[in-house]
Structures are given as C-alpha cells and as structure tokens.
Amino acid sequence: MVDPALNNRVMSGNRNGNSGSTVITNIGELMTQDLEHRVLKDAAMVIEGERISWIGAAKDAPAADEMIDAEGRAVLPGWVDSHSHLVFAGDRTAEFEARMAGESYSAGGIAVTTGATRSVSDDELTRLVRDRVAEAVSQGTTYLESKTGYGLDVENEARSARIAAAEVDEVTYLGAHLVPKGSDPEEYTDLVCGPMLDAVLPYVRWADVFCERGAFTEDQSRRVLTAARDAGLGLRVHGNQLGEGPGVALAVEFAAASVDHVNYLSDPDIRDLAGTWAGWDPATGSGPRGTVATCLPACDLSTRQPLAPGRELIDAGVQIAMAANCNPGTSYTSSMAFCVTTAVLQMHLSVHEAVRAATYGGALALGRESGNDVDGERAVGSLAVGHRADLHLLKAPSATHLAYRPGIPLTHSVWRAGVRAV
Numbered sequence: 001m002v003d004p005a006l007n008n009r010v011m012s013g014n015r016n017g018n019s020g021s022t023v024i025t026n027i028g029e030l031m032t033q034d035l036e037h038r039v040l041k042d043a044a045m046v047i048e049g050e051r052i053s054w055i056g057a058a059k060d061a062p063a064a065d066e067m068i069d070a071e072g073r074a075v076l077p078g079w080v081d082s083h084s085h086l087v088f089a090g091d092r093t094a095e096f097e098a099r100m101a102g103e104s105y106s107a108g109g110i111a112v113t114t115g116a117t118r119s120v121s122d123d124e125l126t127r128l129v130r131d132r133v134a135e136a137v138s139q140g141t142t143y144l145e146s147k148t149g150y151g152l153d154v155e156n157e158a159r160s161a162r163i164a165a166a167e168v169d170e171v172t173y174l175g176a177h178l179v180p181k182g183s184d185p186e187e188y189t190d191l192v193c194g195p196m197l198d199a200v201l202p203y204v205r206w207a208d209v210f211c212e213r214g215a216f217t218e219d220q221s222r223r224v225l226t227a228a229r230d231a232g233l234g235l236r237v238h239g240n241q242l243g244e245g246p247g248v249a250l251a252v253e254f255a256a257a258s259v260d261h262v263n264y265l266s267d268p269d270i271r272d273l274a275g276t277w278a279g280w281d282p283a284t285g286s287g288p289r290g291t292v293a294t295c296l297p298a299c300d301l302s303t304r305q306p307l308a309p310g311r312e313l314i315d316a317g318v319q320i321a322m323a324a325n326c327n328p329g330t331s332y333t334s335s336m337a338f339c340v341t342t343a344v345l346q347m348h349l350s351v352h353e354a355v356r357a358a359t360y361g362g363a364l365a366l367g368r369e370s371g372n373d374v375d376g377e378r379a380v381g382s383l384a385v386g387h388r389a390d391l392h393l394l395k396a397p398s399a400t401h402l403a404y405r406p407g408i409p410l411t412h413s414v415w416r417a418g419v420r421a422v
C-alpha cells in the first residue's frame with residue numbers, strides 16, 4: 001500500500017517523520033550497483049534520515065534506533081526510470097489491438113492522446129500522474145523522469161511541465177513530439193524553439209526531440225536541440241526507433257545525456273556512441289560522461305520492433321540505461337522488473353547488467369549517479385554511504401529471481417529517500 005503523501009518530490013525523515021536511524025539486517029544479497037560492483041552476502045545497511053550511513057557485513061552492523069530483519073531477502077537500489085511520458089489522459093486500446101492484428105506503429109497516435117489530455121482539468125491530470133507515480137513506486141521505482149509531449153501548444157505544454165514538476169523527480173520538455181495536425185512543420189518548430197520553450201523553462205531540466213520519420217526531421221531536430229541547449233537545458237533524443245536515421249548521430253553531436261529507443265543502429269552509430277565514453281573512467285565515475293543509450297524493451301515488444309541491441313552496446317563500451325517508457329501508445333507499463341526480465345531472457349544481459357542498467361544506468365542518463373551529487377542532491381541508482389536511501393527489498397533471496405521467476409511480483413518493500421514507501 002503506497003502512501004500518496006510519499007509521492008512528493010522532496011522528502012526527508014523516516015516513516016514517522018523523524019530523522020532516527022534504521023538498520024536493515026540479515027540481507028541475503030545486497031546488490032549495491034556501486035562503482036566497485038559489489039554484491040554482498042549476509043549484509044546489513046543503516047539509513048539515517050534520507051541517506052545511507054553504513055553498509056557492511058551483518059555481523060558488524062552498528063546499533064540503530066530501529067531494526068528491520070530482511071529475513072534473507074535481496075536488497076537492490078530502487079529502480080531509476082529515466083524515460084516515461086506520464087502526463088496524459090485516455091488510453092489507446094484500439095490502436096494496440098490493431099497493432100496486435102498486424103498494423104505497424106506510427107507517430108500519428110500521439111495526436112489522439114493530445115486531444116484527450118487537453119480535454120481534462122488540471123486536477124484530473126494531476127490525479128492521473130500521481131496514480132501512475134504510485135503504481136511505479138509500488139513496484140520498486142524510486143526515481144522517476146517524465147516528459148511532456150501531449151500538450152503540443154504553449155498553454156498545454158506549460159501545464160504538463162508544471163504538473164509533472166510537482167509529481168516526479170525530473171522533467172523533460174518534449175514539445176517536439178509531433179507536429180499537430182494543421183500546423184506547418186517549420187512554424188511549429190519555431191514555436192517549440194521560442195514561446196513554448198520559454199513557457200516550460202521554469203519547470204524542466206531537460207529537452208528531448210522525437211527525431212523520426214512522421215515526427216521531426218534532422219534539421220528540425222537540430223533546431224530544437226540548439227534552442228534547448230542555448231536555454232541551458234540538458235538534452236536527450238528519441239532516436240532510431242522505427243528505422244536507422246540521424247537520431248544517434250545528432251545525440252552524439254550535441255553531447256546529449258541520452259539517446260533513447262536505439263532499435264536500429266548502424267555500426268558507425270555504435271562506434272560513435274562508444275566514442276563518447278572514451279574519456280570516462282567507469283572505475284571512478286570520473287571524466288566526461290558520454291551519451292547513454294537507453295533501451296526500452298517493453299516498448300519494443302508492444303510495437304513489435306526488434307529489441308534494442310543492449311548486448312552489443314555494452315560489449316562496445318557504451319553505458320546503457322533501461323527504462324519502462326510508460327505511455328499510452330507504445331508501452332503502457334511502469335514495470336521496470338518486466339524490462340529487467342526481458343533484458344536477461346531476450347537481450348542476453350546478465351542479471352547484474354540488467355539491474356545496473358535499470359538503476360545506475362538510469363541515474364547516469366539523468367546526471368544523478370554516484371560522485372555527481374549535483375545541486376546538493378544525493379546520488380541515486382546505487383547503494384553506498386552518502387547516497388540517497390532508495391532501496392528495493394525483494395520477496396526473493398537474490399536478484400536472479402527477477403529473471404528466474406518472470407511475471408511474479410517480487411517487490412517486498414521500498415524506501416524512497418529514507419522513507420518507507422511500500
């Protein structure tokens with residue numbers, strides 16, 4: 001059961017609202033996803049306020065105000081879901097049914113959701129987003145990004161950004177999701193780069209563009225990325241989802257934090273992405289961060305696209321993230337566990353690699369990883385002293401059960417910024 005009050009963006013203290021300490025002991029497997037990739041057996045950890053203050057062997061655990069016996073269960077970092085589109089109303093069941101009957105996905109369906117989203121009140125849209133965040137948290141997600149992109153005019157994009165900013169951890173401006181019917185593509189791109197960008201700026205940290213046939217061309221995408229960069233936003237790109245195209249190359253050119261989907265990659269795309277990580281040291285997390293390739297396996301299955309080549313990307317030296325891409329068109333799920341299961345069973349990642357992509361990788365895509373405590377906020381996506389206490393206890397002795405027991409809801413309990421959320 002999720003306490004809706006726990007969905008607030010900034011939280012501190014424990015369930016009782018004080019800043020006492022809690023030791024979680026008798027942890028069967030503690031998968032830290034820290035820089036050393038430590039996986040501890042018979043472990044314990046201590047939470048103080050919103051942070052982790054101690055990690056080690058259960059036998060050495062210090063005393064604390066409260067003691068929780070994990071009874072041999074596994075503990076991992078809460079999921080960091082770095083790609084979602086939560087600000088929407090309505091659903092697209094009919095489109096999904098048609099797709100399962102053989103239709104292919106096209107960007108045009110975004111217009112259906114835009115109409116439904118514009119038609120609901122602020123209160124209703126807020127409730128819908130809040131419910132989706134609660135659903136994600138109940139499955140172990142503790143840090144969540146959402147895009148705008150179903151407003152597609154100045155007023156509705158600003159409204160989406162404002163609502164998202166109150167409900168999720170990171171907001172990405174996606175006015176460049178679809179050219180609305182009846183609009184001239186160049187004039188609409190001007191709007192995205194001008195008045196719409198100005199209107200969303202107070203609420204967003206990132207900007208994105210859907211660079212794909214049926215959405216935005218390479219030139220239009222370049223204009224959007226340039227305007228967003230000049231406005232001080234971090235960048236990401238929806239790229240190479242429906243076919244090979246310029247998305248990855250643009251993301252690399254603009255040093256974007258991530259390029260997402262990445263289903264159709266040429267050899268040069270993979271080589272260029274790997275090149276962005278050449279100066280970064282994975283052992284210390286220092287050096288210039290490259291462009292994360294974000295894989296969205298639930299979306300790939302729901303749109304019947306080939307799964308993103310996560311194995312090849314990792315082998316080439318690219319840092320990857322895994323995200324649920326919750327949205328009504330291509331991936332109506334917030335289940336990160338489903339993505340991890342698919343990554344292991346179908347994309348040939350090890351359990352450790354899949355969990356890493358869904359925790360540390362997401363944090364890397366959002367610039368919130370270890371050693372990068374920007375704006376005074378604590379690192380997320382890995383468990384180490386000083387990091388935000390975002391924990392996911394499984395109803396299982398090891399993370400391997402996520403793949404070994406597909407479809408079984410394995411979330412036992414969740415802490416978000418030191419607060420028991422589930």
Ligand SMILES: N=CN[C@@H](CCC(=O)O)C(=O)O
Nearest residue numbers: 109110210238327328329330
């Ligand atoms: N591909 C672009 N945007 C979303 C889907 C949007 C929609 O069809 O509603 C995605 O990430 O899959």
Ligand SMILES: [Zn+2]
Nearest residue numbers: 083085238325
């Ligand atoms: Zn998306």
